[in-house]
Amino acid sequence: MASSSLAFPSISLNKLSSSNNSTSFARCRDGVRSFSTRNLDRSRVFMTVSVGSSASVHDALFLDYKPSCAFLFPGQGAQAVGMGAEAQNVPAAADLYKKANDILGFDLLDVCTNGPKEKLDSTVLRQPAIYVTSLAAVEVLRAREGGQQIIDSVDVTCGLSLGEYTALAFAGAFSFEDGLKLVKLRGEAMQEASDAAKSAMVSIIGLDSEKVQLLCDAANEEVDEANKVQIANFLCPGNYAVSGGVKGVEAVEAKAKSFKARMTVRLAVAGAFHTHFKEPAVSRLEAALVATEIRTPRIPVISNVDAQPHADPDTIKNILARQVTSPVQWETTVKTLLNKGLQKSYELGPGKVIAGIVKRMEKKAEIENVGA
Secondary structure: OOOOOOOOOOOOOOOOOOOOOOOOOOOOOOOHHHOOOOOHHHOOOOOEEEEOOOEEEEHHHHOOOOOOEEEEEOOOOOOOOOOOOHHHHOHHHHHHHHHHHHHHOOOHHHHHHHOOHHHHOOHHHHHHHHHHHHHHHHHHHHHOOOHHHHHHHOOEEEEOOOHHHHHHHHOOOOOHHHHHHHHHHHHHHHHHHHHHOOEEEEEEEOOOHHHHHHHHHHHHOOOOHHHOEEEEEEEEOOEEEEEEEHHHHHHHHHHOHHHOOOEEEEOOOOOOOOOHHHHHHHHHHHHHHHOOOOOOOOOOEEOOOOOOEOOOHHHHHHHHHHHOOOOEOHHHHHHHHHHOOOOEEEEEOOOOHHHHHHHHHOOOOOEEEEOO
16 A cells, blocks of 8 residues: 655654655654653563664654644544635645545545535545545644744644544654555445444543443443443543443433433444444454555654554554554543643644643643644
């Protein structure tokens, strides 16, 4: 799946490019060398990888990262008809939609800007739509006065579920084109898995994670194995998504008030994301990831699976395959960034979901939205 147009050159520990090429998403002032390797031997991960042609690093290269400025990318649910319109005023951003049209085989911009909503909301379409629009937002920011300086100052990135692919593209782990192909396949594979078994997701508002787990346990006592539920998305305190069989989700909804939940919201998604219900999608993703060139990111990219940054391309591939069946550890990710001293963050792409989560966890957090 290697692209003929690689937007992200491979990095070297000995020498980092200082090019100002406006088509490159990923830049870092100090490069990989700014991250300490003092405590690598204490890490639970000991893989080594080849970086460039002359250096070897552990998967835990970024384990001691010290964040100051972060780019955060949204996941499914952030889409809205009209997104992408602002990007058309910035040539580099508009060009991404043209590249996407060639890869996807249809006019993505038309779906983004004109809908209809039902079409944009489909898993197959909204994943590439959010991916492209989020990276277009990077170019919108770059075109602003002082935008390039902000991009150069970013020293950590992450994304919510789908947004992890966007973060990896921004960090240079793979090209825009290869990332889009992966996201397209991910959406198709997840939809096929949803069609194979009835499942659902519901947000539980107003309970801590321990209470939500007890709620899931109570619901699971009343349904068979095929309908059991679990916490699939640890968003932030008081907001957790539960996934599972339809009967299990209905049991959760019925019992939520007795557990003092403020409310439940059934999510308009294609089935039980981040659970075993998506297992049929894993093999397709694994095959596509094996065929994709993935490089060590130039800055830490925090994984949804374990809330840790990884440097080894093979580990990154394995984690991306596991991500669709693993709970999203977004609460831990944001909490860790804040505890490590994050000073400023930017949400790039449609919607303001991530900004809301960050503010809920730390009212004084400084976060800015950049749309496209």
